[in-house]
Amino acid sequence: MDDALEQARRWVDADAPVLWLLGKTQSGKTSILAEITGQGHDAVGRGYRPMTRESRLYAFPPDRPVLRVLDTRGLADHADEDASQDLDRAREQAHLFLVVVRIEDLDIGEILDLVRQIRRQHPRLPLIVAQTCLHHLYGSGDRHPDPYPFDGTDDDRNRAGVPVELGRSILAQRRLFTGIKGEPPRFVPLDFTRPEQGVLPADYGADRLWDLLERALPEVAERLRLNRASEESIRARVILPYAMAAAAANAVPVPLLGGLGAASLQSAMVVRIARRLGCAGDFTALWRELAGALGTGFMAGFGGSWMAQQVLKLGLGWGTALVASWSFAISWAIGEAALYYFGEKAAGQAPEREALRARYRAALRAARDTYKPPETESAMRHRGS
Template sequence: MSGTWQRFRGWTHDLGRWSRERSDRLWRALEAAMFDRGDAAAREAAAQEAAAEAPVVWLLGRAQAGKSSIASALTGVPIAIGEGFRPVTRTAAVYDFPADAPRIRFLDTRGLGEAGYDPEEDIAWCRARSHLVLAVLRAQDQAPAPLPDLLARIRREQPDTPLVIAQTALHDGYGPDDRHVVPYPFTGTEADDDNPALPLALRRMLARQRSLFVDLPGEAPRFVPIDFTRSEDGLLPSDYGFDALATALIAVADARLAARLAEVRAGAEGSLDRLILWHAGAAAAADAVPVAGLAAVAAVQARMLQALAVRFGVTWTRERLLAFAGTVGTVMLLRQGVLMGLREVVKLVPPVAPWVIPAASLAAFALTYALGRAACVYLRDLAAGRPASEDAIRAAFQMALQEGWTRSGGAARDRS
């Protein structure tokens, strides 16, 4: 009996030491990704793998229609069309979010309505790759050519293309004393035309626009009036109609895109949570890529921490990352280290991989989510100019780790 006990103690000691080493590797990989850019080959492999399977939302509309505001609202990250968008044709560009392991891609076709613009190349490229068309037009735009003809053509060639039309900048139809009607009253149908709570001028604008698309082939598009503004504009809520837009997109999307968009809804109570959830999902996807897992997950986590720092007006340094890591503590990461380490051992063994990869991916989701929530506490203290509360950071990490395991069930269904 004593010999068995000694062997057990020796085994647990070795496992504990190995787990601590594994946790140290996780932090070193994260540090490298934030300050040294880490393993470029691994990041590229993960990004290509994720981009190949990420669903695509095709944004169609004139410049200044509000496409970038919608992409920003959905991702929780400030985005400007042209910034972060990678050209794929002469006037079309794609934005991967997150860039290191995309969960979703936004495809923007620019030039609509511009003199001399021939959309043939863009249409052919985008149509073959998109999973949903999100047309965007300002409420006051009563002659949005060539959008109606373009949508009719897409539907004639692909009648089952899911289509949502966002009618933006509702305040263009407001009088001097008008404000957003709360709670959100729009249905996107003729019922809005007789709603006395809505400004008459706005009702007429929206009805006129709907009439331009009544002859589209296939299922009738869903119209969603929205008004996404800056907080300093004084129109509250600044994401007016966000929930209605997310609901419409989820309703018409295929199962995979709907699952990704549902992640947005899950974090609808705050853009910080949306940002963290997006990156947690991206980390789970990146972790399933053979060999690239650790570096790819670290790259996603690094991008998340950097994005959070921007929100709080704080800059990460190596010293601050080290202090944060020390506060969270490697002991809390031992379970994650064991699970993610086992993944690397058996990931390439086909009979075992189907069970281990999902389990390890859930660990990546939960860990990334917990890191994000704990980082919010740490960065908030830094932004306020006060010493970081180690107890509050640890409590946030532990609570978020448990919540992350619960939420990761949705990520598992997404990948199945």
């Protein structure tokens, strides 16, 4: 604890912009930080240093911070006289103010009072309001509108594919932020979910969040953006959620069924991987490119024959745990192949077919051996636990 406080002190003196995160517990602050730093949710949690009872400081990377983050639930935080001066200083240094509210939460009077008070003192402090957990307002048939349609204006209420209740709440919540001194806030609807929730994509809205960060803190955003393209981050934020959803839905990849259509979980996954790695192109083109390079015959042969044998030998039907594990493994392998393929392209190199296939094969084996089907709950559910 003393060490932690000591490190928090050192971070207060460090020389990197401060992002001030304000929001209730469980509103999604740590999830946002995980996205920004390219780390896992738990790793971020461990990286925080307590300052007072309600406020924590975080710096990334810890030794030579590019970004510091102050995470608070409020201002009234007199529990720890000792640290409160440090806390005041950290607040004084804030460069960007990010308020995080769950979309269904209209009981945010306290937060609003704080925002008003802070803007009175710092009218120029850029303010972003993240409206999180969008799927909490979905009905059972709803999906995230895709592509991401929101731009922060009042039109967000009526975008195609936005469930009525969600649209209403987006606007109602924004109305609560009117009349605040300084530039009006920029709003960004978000839904960052856990892989096992099966709400895809698991980083919904991240691109728009990055655009806003870039506007407010261009140098920081430029340096941190690289983390989004790390293999570790792509596995955690893209491949795992899609592979788990494919398993839960017993979603067999399209090429194995003989087609090359773009409408599959795997093609959606591949496109997101390509984009994170900085490769441009439309939805269908990127998927076709990878499937073509890998060879659809190869894919079907290498994943499909193994499964076909199991199905025949054991007399299984679709919808069994084995098919689920197969869907998981093949999705995972396609993800790994995409990591290699678009990673090479982004680096200006030509991907090699044999290396591509080797990566797919190795990943398929590894995933087949490690995957355990979840015992409960369909991951295609839309409400989180």
